[in-house]
Amino acid sequence: MNTNYDAQQPLIQVTDLIKSFGDLDALNGVSVNINEGDVVFVVGPSGSGKSTFLRCLNRLEEPTNGRILFEGVDITDPKTDIDKHRQKMGMVFQQFNLFPHMTILKNLTIGPVKLQNKSREEAEAEAMKLLERVGLADRAGAYPSQLSGGQKQRIAIVRALCMKPDVMLFDEPTSALDPEMVGEVLSVMRDLAEQRMTMVVVTHEMAFAREVANRILFMAEGKIVEENEPVAFFENPKSDRLKNFLSKVL
C-alpha cells in the first residue's frame, strides 16, 4: 500500500467524474467514496453508466473529467503510473477473458511472476492455495477452453486475487453464465466479502446484492441517483426512479 495513504481516508475517492463518448455523456458527475472493507454494489438500468463507472476506476476507460484518488494517489493524473496501481485493483469481466493459450496455473502466475518479481515456485504455491479455496486445484494444468463457464469465472477471480489486490472490481460477473453456474461464482464472491475484501460489484442479481452488500448505489443516466444500505434500499426507496426500477426487477 501507498505509504502516504492514511487509513482514515476512503480507499477510493471519486469526485465529479465525467466520461463522454463523443456527444454522449456516459457519466455525468459521479462522486462517491469507497472505504476499505466496503462491499459496494452498483445497480441500475441498462446504459446507465455502471460499466463505464467501474472501468474508469482502473482507467480502462480514460475519464473525461473529474478526479479519482486511490490510496491517496490521484490516478487520473497522466503522470501517475497507472500500471502499478492496476496491480492493486483486481478486475473480473463478464466474459472472463482468461488467456486461452496458457494453462490455468500459467494464467494465475504470469502476473505475480512478471510484475511482482515472485519466483515461479512461490507464485505457483500461492496460486494452488487459492485454487483449492475455490475447489479447482485439480484443474491447474487444464486450458481455459476445457472449463465450464462457472469454472472459468472462478479462475478469473482467482487470477485477480493472485496479485493481492486492495480492491476487486466486478462487472456483471454472472451475466454470461448458464443459470445453474451462477451459484458457484456467487459463493466465491460471498466468501471474499466475508473476508472483508473491498469490492465494487456491478450486477443484476438483486437478491445477491441485498444479501452481501453493505452499500448499494443506484445509477441512472450517468449519475448516482440514490445510495443506501441494502434493507433500506429495497424496502424504502426514496426516488421515483428507484421505485420504478425496483418494481421492474424484483
Add this chain to the structure above:
Amino acid sequence: MDQLIEKFYMNFIKEDRWQYITNGLRVTLTVTFFAVIMGIVLGFLVAVVRSTYDKTGKMKILNIICNVYLTIIRGTPVVVQLLITYFVIFGSVNINKVVVAVIAFGVNSGAYVAEIIRSGIMSVDNGQFEAGRSIGFTYGQTMLYIILPQAFKNVLPALANEFIVLLKETSVAGYIALEDLTKGGDIIRSRTYDAFMPLIAVAVIYLVMVMIFNYFVKCLERRLRNSEH
C-alpha cells in the same frame, strides 16, 4: 527407353551438369531462409507499430513510414524491386548477389507478413487486451505475453502460405544473374537444347519442397491446436 537414358545422361551427368541443380538449390534455399527471417522480423515490427497506432494513436510518424513502405512494396512487382535493389540501390558497390536477393525478397516479404500479423492482432478479442492491462501489464507486455502469441497462432496458416509464395518467388532471381534453382535448370537447357528434362526436374524439386513444408506446417498446427483444445 534408351533415348530417355541418353537424355538423362546428357542433361545431368555429362560435364557434371547436375551441379547446376544442386548449387542452384542451395542458393534458392539460402535466399529463402534468410529472406523469411528478415520478413518475419520486419513484418512483426511493422505490424506492432501499425496496431499500436490503431489502438492508442501513438507512434504516428513511424506509422506513416510503415504505410509508405507497405504501399510501395505491395504496389510494385517483386522483379522490379529486385532489379532496383541490385542496379540502383547497390549499383555502385560490389556486393554478393545472394545478399542482394535476401534483402530484396526479405523487404518484399516483410510487407505481406506485416499485414498478416496485423490481421492476427486484430483477430484477438479486445477483452484479452483489457484483461492484460487490468492485471497491471504495460501495453508492451500485454502485446508480448498475451496478444502476439495468440495472433501468431491465428495466422500460422497464412504465414506458411506466404513462405511458400516466397520460396517460389525467388525463382526470378535469375533477373540479376543469380544462379538459383530455376536459373540452374535454364542453364542446362541452354547447353543441351533439351527443355523438358531440366525444367521438369526443377519443377519437381519446387513441388517436393512445398509439399514437405506443408507437411511440417500441418504438424505444427496440429500441435498448437492440441495445446489449446
